[in-house]
Amino acid sequence: MSAWLPGPRRAAWAEGVDRLRDAATTEPGRLRIIGAVLALLVVTFGAVTAWQITERSSAARDVASRSEPLSADAAEIYRSLADANTTAADGFLVSGQEPAAVRQRYESDVHTAAQLIANAAANSQGSADTQNQVTLLNQQLPVYTGLVETARANNRQGLPLGGAYLRYANDQMTGTLLPAAQKLYQTETGRLNGDYAAAESLPWAAWILGLLALGALVWAQRRTYLRTNRVLNPGLLAGTAAAGLALVWLVAGHTVARSDLGDSWDHSGRSLQVLNQARIDALQARGNENLTLVARGAGATYEDAYEQGMSTLDGPRGQQGAGGLLAQALSLADDPGGRTPVQQAADGVAQWRSRHNVANNDDNNGDYDSALAYVIGGKDSSGTEVTQTTGQSFDTVDRSLQQAVDHETGEFERAAGDARDSLTGLPEGAAVLAVLGAAGAVLGIGRRLSEYR
Amino acid sequence: MASACAVAVTATLLPLLPCDAAPLGAEPSRGPGLTQARQVSVDDSCSHPEASLRPSSASGDAVKRIQQQGYLTVGVDQNSYLWGYRDPETGQIVGFDIDLVKAIARDILGSDAKIVYRTIPTDQRISAVQHHTVDMVVRTMSITCDRIKQVAFSTAYFQIGQQLLVPKTGTTVTGFDDSLNGKTVCAASGSTAEALLNSQPHGSRVLRVPNQLDCLVRLQLGQADAVLTDNALAAGQAAQDPAVHLIGQPLTQETYGVAMNLADTDLVRRVNKVLDDYRSGGASSPWMQAYGKWLAHNLPGVTGPPAPLYKD
Known part of the structure; x- marks a missing residue:
């Protein structure tokens, strides 16, 4: 078969070229070729525009409806796991029976984490990285809660074994679960950045084809004018208008979408990343503050970690408010709705630090009971009920940051939604305009052709 | 004792073993039930690491330092059930070791003595004493030939294996x-x-x-x-x-002691004085009361504290 097949094929191809060459020698033949090329260019421009904008539009939709929420979920998984761990240590510090509020907070943290892990699994979309971290989280979360329950059971029987189980559970949390949640957050944030890049990448092919089609249409009209002295060819003019409109729509629509996406990132996306990090740092500082008291004298490393967390949040000791994540979040917040909660969080941190210093001084001077009361509440060593605890300050900080996150998420969704909306109808519109443009070109050329009959 | 001490000479092989480590299966000799002091000669072979300084109630530099600071800082454990542990019900650290700490604090600082408990991991006990992070460590700490080069011990207050x-x-x-x-x-x-x-x-x-x-x-x-x-x-x-x-049987014979800084000799003598009082009184001694309260149920058969041994 392959021995004789190329023969006739080459003959057919050669025949077609010959016919084209023959056609190009006469004006009607040349007009037919010009008409065909114009139609092909305009239709290709329309098709490529529809395809490229559909891709960008779906990436813009993913930013708003999939990857940003998943990245936020991953941050929330980390936060609820760390909060559960801190709360468990809180419960341990309280003498006697654990307060119901502490128990409820722990339960709700674990519930939130489990739900969001399931959600991340359902949306992993074949990403091996995501699946690995989700599997690890799914396996280790029940192990962790089992250890905490064992700690609780022993604690209630008055056995110090409970404390040993809690330390072991804390090791599992900080050594396995939190690193997995951190990796998940990085993976999801990587996907978000990928969707951003896909939505913002410039549709070069569509632009070039649009310019080529417009140029060819203009050239065809100039050629007609030179040969016939007629200024206007309605068909070609209509074709040019349709192709030109499609190109303007393409450039304008995508530029607006890019700027909306840029807004969503500059005004909210960046704020959200800083705020999420600030929440996690506040939480870890609280955890370390608790562990300093749990370790009772052997907690120098926890106290150092607390101090480091506070420096990251609010600037180094002695230069509070200078630098740090909260100052960064404040400069990123671009409206009062975003600034107010961040300012409240910063005030809360300042209050927390000064209360912590009191507690820490008591601890260093041997008044453990007062230190404990300043951190979790209760009576100090002189029997006075302490009403201004670092725990309250931490709650203020966490609540304010949550408000800031909610506000920025709203802003983000609005800007990302605008980006998606500015591309709405563009693929379909470009396709229709291209068909109209091609039809115009063909009609315009057809009118010239009819003059030769 | 002589054959056991040969082990201590090869201290490079067994750095932390007490020189009187008993061979496998040896009967444990729990508290002999007598509190008569003995003096032993001290030589390089470390035949009696538990030999301490003679008791004295005089207040030297270290004791005065503690009195000036107004509280006693003690390295303890909060995980050793019955010895030094955090009672989850009250949040307080309690146990046999803690009763001894209170007796020492009362002697140095009076009846309303303030005590700062620093819970420390097992492998931080020696450095905490050496760096004066704590005034003393009362934390089920065995007196060994290796450790007496780094910290000073009181007389033995419990025998274990x-x-x-x-x-x-x-x-x-x-x-x-x-x-x-x-x-x-x-x-x-x-x-x-x-x-x-x-x-x-x-x-x-x-x-x-x-x-x-x-x-x-x-x-x-x-x-x-x-x-x-x-x-x-x-x-x-x-x-x-x-x-x-x-x-099985206890594999070694060791004794617990209160660890202090090598330089705080007056404090060592003061603690030994407290221990002397703590041991005296026969069946109604503070030692026996603490034993009855914390340990008798789970560690029965001890008839009394080990006898103190002095090297000077």
Whole structure:
């Protein structure tokens, strides 16, 4: 078969070229070729525009409806796991029976984490990285809660074994679960950045084809004018208008979408990343503050970690408010709705630090009971009920940051939604305009052709 | 004693073992029930690491320092059930060691003495004393030939030995012998149990944790097959988990002492004076009362404190 097949094929191809060459020698033949090329260019421009904008539009939709929420979920998984761990240590510090509020907070943290892990699994979309971290989280979360329950059971029987189980559970949390949640957050944030890049990448092919089609249409009209002295060819003019409109729509629509996406990132996306990090740092500082008291004298490393967390949040000791994540979040917040909660969080941190210093001084001077009361509440060593605890300050900080996150998420969704909306109808519109443009070109050329009959 | 002391001469092999480490299977000689002081000659071979300085109630530099600071800082544990542990019900640290701490604090600072408890991991006890992070460590700390070069000990206040703790059922470990081959044995880092396992592993893998109680967690979770620790502490573990028990005989003879800085000789003499009072009174001595309150139920058969030994 392959021995004789190329023969006739080459003959057919050669025949077609010959016919084209023959056609190009006469004006009607040349007009037919010009008409065909114009139609092909305009239709290709329309098709490529529809395809490229559909891709960008779906990436813009993913930013708003999939990857940003998943990245936020991953941050929330980390936060609820760390909060559960801190709360468990809180419960341990309280003498006697654990307060119901502490128990409820722990339960709700674990519930939130489990739900969001399931959600991340359902949306992993074949990403091996995501699946690995989700599997690890799914396996280790029940192990962790089992250890905490064992700690609780022993604690209630008055056995110090409970404390040993809690330390072991804390090791599992900080050594396995939190690193997995951190990796998940990085993976999801990587996907978000990928969707951003896909939505913002410039549709070069569509632009070039649009310019080529417009140029060819203009050239065809100039050629007609030179040969016939007629200024206007309605068909070609209509074709040019349709192709030109499609190109303007393409450039304008995508530029607006890019700027909306840029807004969503500059005004909210960046704020959200800083705020999420600030929440996690506040939480870890609280955890370390608790562990300093749990370790009772052997907690120098926890106290150092607390101090480091506070420096990251609010600037180094002695230069509070200078630098740090909260100052960064404040400069990123671009409206009062975003600034107010961040300012409240910063005030809360300042209050927390000064209360912590009191507690820490008591601890260093041997008044453990007062230190404990300043951190979790209760009576100090002189029997006075302490009403201004670092725990309250931490709650203020966490609540304010949550408000800031909610506000920025709203802003983000609005800007990302605008980006998606500015591309709405563009693929379909470009396709229709291209068909109209091609039809115009063909009609315009057809009118010239009819003059030769 | 002579043959046991030969072990101490080869101290490079057994850095942390007390020189009077008894051979495997030796009968433990618990408190002899007499409190008469003896004096021993001290030589380089470290025949009696538990020999301390003569008691005195005089206040020297170290005692005055504590009185000026207004409180006594003590390194303790909050995980050693019955010895020094945090009672989850009250949040207070209590136990046999803590009763002794209170007696010492009362003697130095008066009846309303303020005490700062610093809980420290097993392997931080010596550095805490050396760096004066604490005035003293009262934390089930064995007096060993190696440690007396780094810290000063009071006279002995309790006699113990290393012993194995295993689950009551489903274990093939029968004692500190080749039945440990291929098994995982847990011990606290920096403990005499860890030193013993390093020198005689019997084919076992050693799992090191910060605190002996962490070993019971690992045993319950199936990550360790056996725990090696002081029988006094192991009794505290068995009291928290009825499914485990001590097997074999104590492998060593060791004594607990209060550790202090080598420079604080007046404090050592003062603590020895407190211990003298603590031991005296026969069956109604403060020592016997504390024993009855904390240990008698889980560590029965002790008739009295070990007799003090002095080197000067």
